[in-house]
Amino acid sequence: MSNFNKYQCSVCDHIYDEALGDPDSGIEPGTLWEDILEYWVCPECGAEKSAFVLMP
Amino acid sequence: MRIVIIGSGIAGITFAEKMHTLNQGAEITVLTKETDGYYSRPILSHGFSKQDIEQSIIMKTFAQLEQNGIHIISGTEVTAIDRKQRTLTISGGDDVVATLNYDQLILAQGSAAFIPPPFLTYRNQFYVFNSLTDLKLLRKFRHSVREHNKSLSWAIIGGGLIGCELASDLNAAGDQVTIFHAMDRLMERQLVAEDSLNLLKHFQSCGVNILLDQAVQSFEHQGDKVSVLIKDTAENKGYDAVIVSCGFKPRTELAEDAGLETSRGIRVNNFLQTNDENIYALGDVAQLPDEKIYAFIMPIRSQALWLAAYLNGDITEPWSPPVFNPKAKVHGFTAEHPYIF
Numbered sequence: 001m002s003n004f005n006k007y008q009c010s011v012c013d014h015i016y017d018e019a020l021g022d023p024d025s026g027i028e029p030g031t032l033w034e035d036i037l038e039y040w041v042c043p044e045c046g047a048e049k050s051a052f053v054l055m056p
Numbered sequence: 057m058r059i060v061i062i063g064s065g066i067a068g069i070t071f072a073e074k075m076h077t078l079n080q081g082a083e084i085t086v087l088t089k090e091t092d093g094y095y096s097r098p099i100l101s102h103g104f105s106k107q108d109i110e111q112s113i114i115m116k117t118f119a120q121l122e123q124n125g126i127h128i129i130s131g132t133e134v135t136a137i138d139r140k141q142r143t144l145t146i147s148g149g150d151d152v153v154a155t156l157n158y159d160q161l162i163l164a165q166g167s168a169a170f171i172p173p174p175f176l177t178y179r180n181q182f183y184v185f186n187s188l189t190d191l192k193l194l195r196k197f198r199h200s201v202r203e204h205n206k207s208l209s210w211a212i213i214g215g216g217l218i219g220c221e222l223a224s225d226l227n228a229a230g231d232q233v234t235i236f237h238a239m240d241r242l243m244e245r246q247l248v249a250e251d252s253l254n255l256l257k258h259f260q261s262c263g264v265n266i267l268l269d270q271a272v273q274s275f276e277h278q279g280d281k282v283s284v285l286i287k288d289t290a291e292n293k294g295y296d297a298v299i300v301s302c303g304f305k306p307r308t309e310l311a312e313d314a315g316l317e318t319s320r321g322i323r324v325n326n327f328l329q330t331n332d333e334n335i336y337a338l339g340d341v342a343q344l345p346d347e348k349i350y351a352f353i354m355p356i357r358s359q360a361l362w363l364a365a366y367l368n369g370d371i372t373e374p375w376s377p378p379v380f381n382p383k384a385k386v387h388g389f390t391a392e393h394p395y396i397f
Binding site: 010011012013043044045046047052 | 101102190354358378380381385
């Protein structure tokens with residue numbers, strides 16, 4: 001069982017899965033949410049990191 | 057400096073918020089027909105598979121935006137622009153104002169559902185899917201049918217991006233869905249032929265019924281069912297409801313009446329400026345010199361952030377579209393090739 005969380009963009013519903021990271025933006029798989037720099041944006045819609053919410 | 061924005065979607069509010077952070081002294085007013093708050097339209101596409109959508113879709117209430125320094129006049133309609141006097145005529149709303157002055161006007165009214173003219177005669181026989189108001193109506197209807205029997209059957213007219221997203225979400229929510237598409241393949245504007253075929257197979261494996269090359273003529277209510285009448289065929293299956301999803305139509309009427317240049321959208325130059333130097337347009341109401349209307353969130357947000365910085369004097373280069381990869385919200389489907397835009 002993994003301890004990775006998922007965060008969802010409130011603007012476009014894109015999901016950031018810590019297990020998968022965001023390789024296209026240089027975020028390695030396994031990167032925790034708090035380790036992503038503040039200027040990272042949603043790869044789908046460009047919304048800022050603060051627009052994401054932790055998924056239940 | 058008084059900046060007035062018409063429209064409270066992603067384009068209008070992203071611009072307003074950015075403008076406020078760049079220039080706290082600017083007086084920013086947003087005029088909107090909406091009353092529910094600031095919500096993100098793309099989230100509508102998950103409107104049936106999510107339970108709490110009516111609340112969760114609201115990103116900020118209008119009260120929250122007011123607290124952030126943006127004045128919102130909601131439930132109001134702008135009926136005329138007087139370009140000489142730089143005033144707007146508005147009706148309805150909480151504030152009892154008949155006219156409002158602007159120094160700069162930002163048009164961000166977005167688009168409405170496009171209804172093919174032959175269908176207009178049957179307007180009370182089908183739904184459209186373009187706003188939170190539409191979604192609420194559909195959810196209410198769906199709930200009322202589900203209270204009485206089990207699952208619903210829907211006919212969706214149009215197998216473009218929104219029609220496919222809608223079909224996918226209703227299917228995911230447990231309903232029967234049939235798509236009637238006029239063309240010979242799904243999402244032909246966004247997908248290469250191979251991906252259209254993959255999407256078709258994907259839908260078939262989920263139990264969504266896809267009918268291609270369908271020249272839908274009209275709709276007919278029989279009891280509590282609606283039939284879709286096709287040219288040269290006597291298909292007479294009844295559906296619980298029909299949703300017409302045949303594309304979008306930028307809301308250009310106000311601009312047109314004011315003598316601004318319009319085509320499919322409101323014509324702007326690469327600085328998002330209309331042919332009136334004090335009036336700008338952005339989002340899916342604006343048509344750029346490359347003839348494109350940028351209807352996806354990524355470029356719309358980019359336009360909004362660019363325009364705020366430009367009007368604040370921070371940048372002088374024209375807006376240019378960002379690199380973006382649009383993606384349809386079809387549950388479980390990923391295209392193999394990039395989307396066409």
